[in-house]
Amino acid sequence: MRIKSYFSATVEAAVSKARQELGDDALLLNARPSPDDALHLGAYEVVFGIETPVVPPPAPPAARAERPAAPPPASLPDPATDDADSLAGFLARQDISPALIQAIETSLDDDTVTEQQLIRALSRRLNVNSSLNGPIAFVGPPGSGKTTLLVKLAIRESADQAVTVVCADSQRIAAAEQLRRLCLIAGLTFEYAGEPETLAPIVDAHHAAGRLVLIDLPGFGPSELGPARAWQAALAKISSLTPVLTLTATARTADLRVMVGHYRMFKPQRLAFTHLDETGVWGGVYSAAGETGWPVGWLTTGQSIPEDVEDASVRRIVDGLMGLAGKARAAAAAAG
Ligand SMILES: Nc1nc2c(ncn2[C@@H]2O[C@H](COP(=O)(O)OP(=O)(O)OP(=O)(O)O)[C@@H](O)[C@H]2O)c(=O)[nH]1
Ligand SMILES: [Mg+2]
Structure with missing residues (x-):
C-alpha cells in the first residue's frame, strides 16, 4: 500500500482533493490537524492509502543481512578425487557452522564416508513440526x-x-x-x-x-x-x-x-x-x-x-x- 497525505483548510476539502486524484478505492487512514511544519499547506491533513499488489511492502535494505550473491549449490564430495579434508570443505562451503562441522565429522569417524552415511548424520540433528494447533x-x-x-x-x-x-x-x-x-x-x-x-x-x-x-x-x-x-x-x-x-x-x-x-x-x-x-x-x-x-x-x-x-x-x-x-x-x- 502506498501512503499519501493531502492538506486543506477543512477535512472535507482535503478528502475531496484526495478523492479527485486517487479515486474512490483509496482508503482514508487518518484525519488530523496539520503538524506545525505543514500548517502553511492547510489546517488539516488527511492520510490515504492506495492499494498496490496484495503483498506486504519490501523490507528496508538494512533489515536483512544478505549474502552478496547466492553461490550455486555445492556438489557432494567425491571420494575418488577429494582429499581427506573434503567433507569439512564441503560442509564449510555450505556455510555450516564450524561447531556443527566438527560434531558431524566426529560422529562419522571415518575417512571413507558414503553419501548415505553423511545424509543420516546430517538428518539426525534436525527436527521438523508444521502442525498448526493453538495460537x-x-x-x-x-x-x-x-x-x-x-x-x-x-x-x-x-x-x-x-x-x-x-x-x-x-x-x-x-x-x-x-x-x-x-x-x-x-x-x-x-x-x-x-x-x-x-x-x-x-x-x-x-x-x-x-x-x-x-x-x-x-x-x-x-x-x-x-x-x-x-x-x-x-x-x-x-x-x-x-x-x-x-x-x-x-x-x-x-x-x-x-x-x-x-x-x-x-x-x-x-x-x-x-x-x-x-x-x-x-x-x-x-x-x-x-x-x-x-x-x-x-x-x-x-x-x-x-x-x-x-x-x-x-x-x-x-x-x-x-x-x-x-x-x-x-x-x-x-x-x-
Ligand atoms: N523472494 C521472496 N520474497 C519474500 C519471501 N517471503 C517474504 N518475501 C517478501 O519480503 C518482503 C518482506 O516481507 P514481510 O512479510 O512484509 O516481512 P515482515 O517480517 O512481516 O516485515 P515487518 O513486519 O516490517 O517486520 C515482502 O516484499 C515479501 O513479499 C520469500 O520467501 N521469497
Ligand atoms: Mg510484518
Missing part, C-alpha cells in the same frame, strides 16, 4: 517475511479450520490496515491489538471459540528493546502459545546466530525460513536448526500468496544442503 505468533527481525508467511498459512489452513489473524502492532497503522484488507479479500477474520494489554484477551477469546489464531508482530530493530519487551510480556500471558522465529535463509550463519540470540527473549519453539528462492546455500537453515534444536515449521520460496510456502521436512533441508534438489532437477532436465 501461533510470528516473531523475528524486521522484514524477515513474518506477515507474508502468516497470510500464506492462514489462507491455506482456512480450507480446514476457522482462522483468526491478529495484528499486534501499536505503531504502523498502514501495515495493520494492509493486513486487514488482505484478510478481507481472503475471507479471514481479522482482529487488531493496538496495545500489548489487549492482545491476550483477544487471542484467548478466539482460541476458546475453537479457531486457529495466528498473531502478526512487527520486527523490532536493535533500538526497539522497549516495545519488544512489552509485546513479549503480552505474548507470555497467552495460554498454549507457540512463538515461531521467522528468519531469512539468505542471511549468513553467523548473522542468524546473532538474530537467534536477540529473539530468544520471545522463547521461540519453532523456526521458519523465508527467501529460500534467493539462495542455494542451506547452511544457515541447517545450522540455526541444528544448534537451537527448535523444530523447523515452514520454508517459503517466493512472494506469491498463498502458493510459495511448504511444510518443512528433514529430507528437503538435507537435500537442499547437499545440492540434491538441484542435481535431481538437472538430471530430469537432461533426461527429458
